[in-house]
Amino acid sequence: MSARRILKPSVQVEAGNTVSFEFDGQQYQGLKGDTLASALLVNGVKALARSYKYGRLRGIMSAGAEEPNALVQLEKGAFSTPNVKATQAELYQGLIAERTSGRPSLHFDYKGMIGSVGKAMMPPGFYSKTFKWPPKLWPTYENVIRQFAGFGSTPEVGDAEWYDHLHHYVDVLVVGGGLAGLQSALNVAENGLKVLLVDEQAQLGGWLLSDASSRFDGISGAEYAASLAEKLKQHQNVTVLTRTTAFALHDHNLIQAVELLQDHLPLGQRNPDQPRQRLHRIRADKVILASGAIERPLVFGNNDTPGVFTVSAAQTYLNRYGVLLGDKIVICGNNDEIYLAARDLAQAGAEVIVADVRSRSSIPAYISKQVKVHLATGIAQVNAGKGQVHGVELIDLKSGGKQSVACEVVLSSGGLSPTVHLYCHDTSRPLWDAEKMAFVVPDKYENCKPTVCNVGAVTGSKTWQQTLAQTADILKAFLADRGIQADIEMPKVVEEKHQAMELAVRLPDGKPAGKGAKAFVDYQNDVTAEDIKITIQENYRHIEHVKRYTAFGFGTEQGKLSSVNSFILTAEAMGVPVEQVSTTTYRPAYTPVSLGVLAGLDAGDTFDPERITAMHESHVARGAEFEPVGQWLRPWYFPKASEDIHAAVNRECLAARNGVGVMDASTLGKIQIDGPDAREFLNRIYSNAWSKLEPGKCRYGLMLDENGMVMDDGVTACVSEEQFYMTTTTGGAARVLSWLELWHQSEWPDLKVWMTSVTDHWGTIAVVGPKSRQVLQKLCNDIDFSAEAFPFMEWKAGTVAGLPARVFRVSFSGELAYEINVEAGYGHYLWEQVIAAGAEFDITPYGTETMHVLRAEKGFIIVGQDTDGSVTPIDLGMGWAVGMKKPFSFLGKRSLARSDTARSDRKHLVGLFPQDTNTVIPEGAQIVADANIKVPEAGGYDPKVPLLGHITSSYYSAFLGRSIAMAVITDGRNRIGQTLYAFSQGKLIPFTVADSSVFVDAKGERQHG
Structure with missing residues (x-):
């Protein structure tokens, strides 16, 4: 018979309170208070899964968090949750659950068909031994392995809950x-x-x-x-x-x-x-x-058959959920818990046989004559068929004699862990x-x-x-x-008295080594007792190595049932005490934890703080597409009508080069530096000199780390003798401020200087292009915008559109350009005033993608894109921004003098022209010198071919009518005019190394106006 309900006063399920649910497409009924596991068991569902390696049928084995087999997918769509243990899932009306393994079905499984050849195909460490060659097939191997892994599916739609x-x-x-x-x-x-x-x-x-x-x-x-x-x-x-x-x-x-x-x-x-x-x-x-503790099972042949449980699981299902697992039950163990369970099960009406591995002196008096007891007896193997228990083969542990016993449920207990x-x-x-x-x-x-x-x-x-x-x-x-x-x-x-235990894990089966039925230690990862012996024979002797070679203790079970048995079997195989083997490292999480709860409210729009500028609503009204940059939501491009990104960016670039464009630059990092030692502080922080920068003047600076590598850049303006206004990259603002504070507080506390983040205080609008001066002249009457009165790299205070403003004549586009800074709260108003003033010149708003193209045409770097933490100013061709001869030291100066850093054949930033002028080389593409390299069929890369560098920036320039790119290339400045090749997605793209990384206005005439 199958399991049946035995209701008594102590159970926690509610008699008569029926709950309907679905498992694997079939409808069932349980009682309120059931777990999914107890409800399935009372409905006769014994097999729920297929094992990871061998595709063997597996059933529920325990009653709690230690369950290794019964992983289910709960619900569908936005409520779908993978890998929930049926033993922990509380039953509710309408619950839908599905198996997570067995393809194409639970009872017809591809892996199950490998049967007897599985051991040969998947020995311990099979993933290291089997799938190494040929290398090009690894993607195929990986896909198949993942398909057969036997775990749940990631939900295909967003989570409906929070x-x-x-x-x-x-x-x-x-x-x-x-x-x-x-x-x-x-x-x-x-x-x-x-x-x-x-x-x-x-x-x-x-x-x-x-x-x-x-x-x-x-x-x-x-x-x-x-x-x-x-x-x-x-x-x-x-x-x-x-x-x-x-x-x-x-x-x-x-x-x-x-x-x-x-x-x-x-x-x-x-x-x-x-x-x-x-x-x-x-x-x-x-x-x-x-x-508390978890009961560990014994290890014997076919101990993974559906219908094999721990003793404590049977007691829990009976006494808490009112589920008698079967009418004919064999219990085997090394402690008196097996007798307490036998009494409970016998009183519920089951026919019980106890196989006690101990040679104990007496049988507890509370055991009735209806319970048959065999002392010094173990289970050699479970006799199984059609995925369920038919009986067991008992073995006398003294004589080796065997007898077969018919049963439908097997329980075992090896003690508590x-x-x-x-x-x-x-x-x-x-x-x-x-x-x-x-x-x-x-x-x-x-x-x-x-x-x-x-x-x-x-x-x-x-x-x-x-x-x-x-x-x-x-x-x-x-x-x-x-x-x-x-x-x-x-x-x-x-309570009942308990006699002493005897240590037992692997019960003998009376057969030559390796010839008996599989005896599993880890059910989720298909690790057998024989696997542990083989691992020791192959000289993996540290328990952490044994764990990784066999894979015991991995997965959602995390060794709750398997670990201690594995430790003991490892000790036996090595012939050493268990304490010498010790344990593996237990790490969080104890049980699976959903990614949703780890994120909490930091999801969707709240995943990261979303910062917007004062002009944001104006950008939205003009149809801008946005991209996040350092938590800021910046306009990416402004499409018109049916324009895609390429058409919109081409239009915006041409407007900035030929007329006038406008960009919201408020997100630039801004740090105010005050104090009588501000100049000295800048001298130490930046690689160039700041002692003589006069008020009203601006200077571009490179910030290096201790290794001499570029970490940020920007323009800093002198406001007064004791105040400077530093700008940084958008994404680097917080990092730079922390960097300044670190050096001031830990290394130079004697300097009288302090830093204040003012990024949010200022709204900044960049007006760019040959007609930008005309737009500013319409908005401001108290600043002389002539080239002589307001030259490049200066700033002036004035009134723009009636607002107090600082106007900087700086350029990240290589064009005549101005950056207007006003109090942030006035940013929206000023933006609209600039747009209105520039209407007669067809002023064009542009976004970050156009900004990238414009600066690349001019050869300006973006830190973090054209640099990667291994690039010096010399590598970038920016030695002019390094004052190696100035009379004071700066961060990174000593590192720039190291032999490796100073050698002339490092990777250099250079410009390049793809030979097909319409081909935009993918950024990140690797660079090689040989056009005849063999391209692997799978689209991978031959590791024997030397790599010279990679593409850092790559765009189509509408102004030049062709594609351009920048790259860091080994000895690049000595390769001018050479043809090299970018390798990407299995293709070689030829290009010519340019004689400069400046593609537009190499002399700088446009930005000087």
Whole structure:
């Protein structure tokens, strides 16, 4: 028979409250309070997935976050969520779930067809051994591997829900809502401390909810948990967050936790005004880690067959969800939990056989005669067929004799593995305790970390009595450490006694090595016990190497079921103690975390601060297309009618060269530098001299880092003897200000100088082109704009369109140009006045793309595009901007004298002409000298061919009627006139190295007017 519902008073599902849902296109019904896993099991759904490597059918194995197999895709469209564990998904009306593996279907799977040849095709490290040659096929290999990976699909439309963040500051954070966690939170709160308790489940209680036999002050575990939960709910010092998983514990006791606020609600009942999930960032003086333990399964042949579970999963499904997994059950283990489970299952009506691997002295008295017990017996293998359990082959561990037993469910328990993940997130390691047969964390207060103490099963406690005693000791010591003398009251517990365990992982199958059925250690990544042996034989001996070579502990399971078994098997294969092998590194996140909740409200329009200038609405009204630049939303180009970007940019460029154009330049970084030592400060920051710059004059400067490489550039104006006005690149403004403050505060604190960011204070309009002077003369009567009175690289104060303004005669286009600066609030008004004044000259607004073309025609660089952190001013042909002979040092000066930096054959910035005048070479294209290189069929690049450099800027120039480009090329200035080739997308594009990177007005006559 299949699983069936056994309802009793302790279960958390609501009898009669039916919930309809869909899985893989089939309709089913469950009860309110079910998880998707419990509902599928009671409906007889045993197989949910196909395994990663071998395509083997897999079913639900556990009941919590440790589940390795049952990954599902929940919902569709804008609500689609991949890789949710069915064991953690709460059932709700109308839920839609799909499998995430099995192609083309779950029961007819391509990978499953490889069957017996799978081991030969995919041994340990198969991805390193199998797919290296021929190199050109790697893209094909990669695509196939990704198709067969067996995980969910990224949603194809935007998320319909939203997420937020919340910060907490508390005295104590308790992680875990089991017995130890509940007692810790209550006792600490009653002693006056502010407490936050988080637990990943919807109902507090942990294992108390699954233990049907123990009594606490005379009531059941579930009732006792409910009573503690109610006390916490009423306590003014306590905040309780259920459905909240602490997934990371960082330095300084910063804990991150995700709360699922609406994931358990039907889509139609979710409140759009509330977030779906919330990320909690918690700062706590002390973290009490009560994260419990996870039962680890035994390893035996075909232990991945649907119908094989952990013992604790069967108890949870029965006692919490009222689901009896089957009528004929075999239980195998090395601890007394197998007998408690046998009693519960037998009382529910199942026929139970227990195979105890220990040679124990007696069978517990509470085991009825209906339960058959075999001592010193293990499971050799599961007998499977058609994707489900048919029976098991038991093996006598003393004689080696075997017997077959018919059953439909197999349960196993190899002991408990404390959930130490959070404890280890700061690189701490748990220690192997041979008596507890587990990797544990300190259980005494004096041995705990200063900021974290541990209580309950995470320390290796195996009984309720041990847990309560250890928790009481920790709490007394913790409170005493804070000057609080407290009496810790704990309940009276009645529980069954437990006999000692015997360490067991891989059960023998009585067959020669490598000849038996596959025995899996990691179910999600198809790692077998034999794989670990092979890895050791191939001389991978560090546990981190073993992990990566076999791939155990990867994926969403993160080693919760597999890691400790893998450590023990590695130790056995190496013939060393388990403690010598130790553990791998546990890292955040403990369980999968959605990208949405990590982003929170930083999504869509709020992903990054969106900065707009005062002229923005004018740009919108004129149909501008925008691009983000350093958080600023800048006009990209202004299309007219049906123009595409190319037509619009060509028109804008010609207008600026032949008539007049106007650009919003407000986004340029602007830093005001004040103080009697301002000149000296600039001398040290810039590579050229500033001592003699007079008020009213401007100078272009290059800013270098300590290595002598260009990091920013801009024009700085002298306002007065003790005040300068520096401009930077739009994207570099914040970085430059931080750079100035760094050097002033850490290296030159004696200089009397201070910096103020004034980027937002000024609105800047660049009026560019041969007719720009005429436009300014219409707007301003108190400035003489003649070339003699107002020469290039000067600035003047005056009144423009009735507004106090600073007018700079500078140019980033190589044309006669002026930059008008007014208080930012007047920017919109001034823009409209400039447009009106220039109407008779057909003034044309232009955007950043046109700006790029104009400056490239003039050979002006853009830092970060034509430079990459490895380019000096000399490489750029801008030695004129470096004062190596000036009597003071500047940042980067010493580095420019290094032998490598000073050599003459470095990469140089040069101009180039594509031989096909209409071909615009893709930026980033690599440059080679040989036209006869072999172009790989896959479109890749032959690594044996020397690369000379790359294209940094490339455009079509409407003014020149041809394409142009700039590039950094090895020994470029000595290659003038040579034909070289740009390699891009499998094609070679010939070009000629130009004798200059200045394509328009090499003598500068246009900008001087």
